[in-house]
Amino acid sequence: MTDQDKKGFVPGLLKGMGTTARAMTRHAHTQEYPDVSPQLPPRSRGVIALEESNCTSCMLCARECPDWCIYIDSHKETVPPTTEGGRERKENVLDRFAIDFSLCMYCGICIEVCPFDALFWSPEFEYAETDIRDLLHEKDRLGQWMATVPAPPALDQGAPVDQPEPTESAPSEPQPAQAPDEDPAP
Amino acid sequence: MSTFGEVVLRSLCVLIAFLVLPLLVGQTEHKLMAHMQGRLGPMYAGGFHGWAQLVADGVKFTQKEDIVPLAADKPVFRLAPALGIVSYLLALAVIPFGPHLVAAGITGSLLWVLAVGAIGTVGTLMAGWSSGNKYALIGGLRSAAQLVSYEVPLILAAASFAMAAGSFSLVSIAHAWTPWWLLWQLPGAIVFLVAGTAELQRPPFDMPVADSELVMGPWTEYTGLRFALFLLAEYAGIVVVSLVLAVLYLGGWTGPFDHQIGPFWVLLKGFFFAVIILWMRMSWPRLREDQLQRVAWLGLVPLALLQIVLTAAGVVLTT
Amino acid sequence: MTTYDIFFSILGVLCAASGLAAVTTRHLMHAALWLTVCLATLAGCYLVLGAELVALVQLLVYVGAIVVLVLFALMLTRAPIGRSHDHDTPLLQRAVALVIAGSAAVLLGAVLITGVRDGTVQVHGGSTNALARMLFTSWVWPFELLSLLLLIALVGALAMSRSLVPARATRRTGEDS
Known part of the structure; x- marks a missing residue:
């Protein structure tokens, strides 16, 4: 506290005390997690849910998975022709679909590549286990997560809504996206 | 026999105050610091806002292994925490909570507090040297330098209060107190508060235990209960400094209805100073070693001498 | 034999013993720490004799400041843990010191014993008030x-x-x- 630093010394100290006092009057930022569940955004990457009826056992997700944590077993079944004299069709039947969440790195590539919308992100995250082997979720457990998947986000304002059929929207969507991609290429 | 019983009762009261008040200050520090940093602090132990956090900490400390390093000077290492604790326990015994409510009524009680406080510093030095650890040794050196420097303004400020009251007894000083001491003794109170905080090695004067460079200073090698004793001594030190300052500068039990709730006023005023000591910790960065000495010798000592001149002039003019 | 006598005897023996330990120990820091004990027990002796101010000032100045300075200086220069022979004094010096200390003790004892041969002596002036009066008058x-x-x-x-x-x-x- 000599004369030359007295100018900034005491006001600086008082300012520091004022800052902490002001912080005390404001509400704390603490997340009281187990008591108050967090308000996660709907597209949080919590757990991967499986819509089993959409899955065709195409294995794309299992192949693209960077750490190979998706296990798929399936067999082919012959479906009798629907019309008289028609040809028999073969169809994949899913026997096992499992994701090992002890390996999963939550990259979401499986969900991106799924051509039939069978995999979804769910914001649920409370599935810690005491045994690491219990983190292997089989298809019934993956199916249970479907109930927690939030509704798809609303379309942006001004987005074209010229596709009336909701079931066809998925395969038709990539086409307008592809068109601008291919245009500048040639 | 009745006097013996009274001595036991008084000692027990001091012991209970010694065990409860530091925990109160510690819990206040937990919560105050948390809220000043936008956090909530302990919320679980004990149920309501984590009131039993420090009790839980104490239980945890007792369960830990008591390690004495191989390179340590074992008897000194073991004895060191006891000195700090005992010194503040003895200091707490003479603090008056009312005109007749003193555990040990000795006439030179202000001097007693300063004298036994000095024993605690020897404990810190013993801890620093006997650990056989260079961080602890450097911490001990720093605390020795700091304690010697800040002892001077602390004693000068205390001398000013004693001069103003014409007595070394805390009870007489509180009796002699008048509201205009608030202005007259203000520099002395500031010096006492700052030097007292520095004597306790509390932030911003925690260069001896600077955790980023010295791990934990003289306490580096301590574990379990012995470490807890050092922590308890630190918080007991805050209690002693705050209560002494409350008696010296704010008139102790003086206040509305002081015949009925005198001890309450002492505790309230002491709590006020304890909060200021905690608040300083949360607001200010740590002083560097040279700044520390500069504040003591160029800031506090002249201010304390000025206060003594002021007090002497006041005493001469009014009597 | 009153309680004061008992306390005084205990503190006196402790004081003398710790003083002896301070000069005979081979641990450098232990010597300083024994000195602390010696000075603190001496303060206790003053307290038992009724000289409260002297006792507290003894504690404050010697234990609080001087011993801390001694410890500081030792830690700053050389304070090995364990026995050390670096600072041993020559045998002759020790003998001279012993003779001087012994003769001083004998002299003091002789003076005291001859001085108070006929029983107890009433001493006034140990209290804070009396001390202050003497200090600022005569x-x-x-x-x-x-x-x-x-x-x-x-x-x-x-x-x-x-x-x-x-x-x-x-x-x-x-x-x-």
Whole structure:
């Protein structure tokens, strides 16, 4: 506290005390997690849910998975022709679909590549286990997560809504996206 | 026999105050610091806002292994925490909570507090040297330098209060107190508060235990209960400094209805100073070693001498 | 034999024993710590004799400041843990010290024993009030002289430590040029 630093010394100290006092009057930022569940955004990457009826056992997700944590077993079944004299069709039947969440790195590539919308992100995250082997979720457990998947986000304002059929929207969507991609290429 | 019983009762009261008040200050520090940093602090132990956090900490400390390093000077290492604790326990015994409510009524009680406080510093030095650890040794050196420097303004400020009251007894000083001491003794109170905080090695004067460079200073090698004793001594030190300052500068039990709730006023005023000591910790960065000495010798000592001149002039003019 | 006598005897024995330990121990820091015990028990002796102010000032100045300074100096220079023979004094010096200490003790004891041969002596003036009265009336000039001496020592120490700094600085600049 000599004369030359007295100018900034005491006001600086008082300012520091004022800052902490002001912080005390404001509400704390603490997340009281187990008591108050967090308000996660709907597209949080919590757990991967499986819509089993959409899955065709195409294995794309299992192949693209960077750490190979998706296990798929399936067999082919012959479906009798629907019309008289028609040809028999073969169809994949899913026997096992499992994701090992002890390996999963939550990259979401499986969900991106799924051509039939069978995999979804769910914001649920409370599935810690005491045994690491219990983190292997089989298809019934993956199916249970479907109930927690939030509704798809609303379309942006001004987005074209010229596709009336909701079931066809998925395969038709990539086409307008592809068109601008291919245009500048040639 | 009745006097013996009274001595036991008084000692027990001091012991209970010694065990409860530091925990109160510690819990206040937990919560105050948390809220000043936008956090909530302990919320679980004990149920309501984590009131039993420090009790839980104490239980945890007792369960830990008591390690004495191989390179340590074992008897000194073991004895060191006891000195700090005992010194503040003895200091707490003479603090008056009312005109007749003193555990040990000795006439030179202000001097007693300063004298036994000095024993605690020897404990810190013993801890620093006997650990056989260079961080602890450097911490001990720093605390020795700091304690010697800040002892001077602390004693000068205390001398000013004693001069103003014409007595070394805390009870007489509180009796002699008048509201205009608030202005007259203000520099002395500031010096006492700052030097007292520095004597306790509390932030911003925690260069001896600077955790980023010295791990934990003289306490580096301590574990379990012995470490807890050092922590308890630190918080007991805050209690002693705050209560002494409350008696010296704010008139102790003086206040509305002081015949009925005198001890309450002492505790309230002491709590006020304890909060200021905690608040300083949360607001200010740590002083560097040279700044520390500069504040003591160029800031506090002249201010304390000025206060003594002021007090002497006041005493001469009014009597 | 009153309680005071018992306490005084205990503290006196402790004081003498710790003083002896301070000069005989081979642990350098232990010597300083034994000195602390010695000074603290001496303060206890003063307290038992009724000289409260002297006891507390003894504690404050010797234990709080001087021993801390001694410990500081030891830690700053050399304070090995365990026994050390680096600072042992020669045998002759020890013998001389023993003789001087012994003769001083005998002299003091003789004076005290001859002085109070006929029983107890009432001593007044140990209390804070009496001490203050004596210090500021009959002994005020020695007291002031002593404080002046200390002030001179303080200023002298400051001057010595200050004058060294520019001297070193000029030497360094001289080497540079």
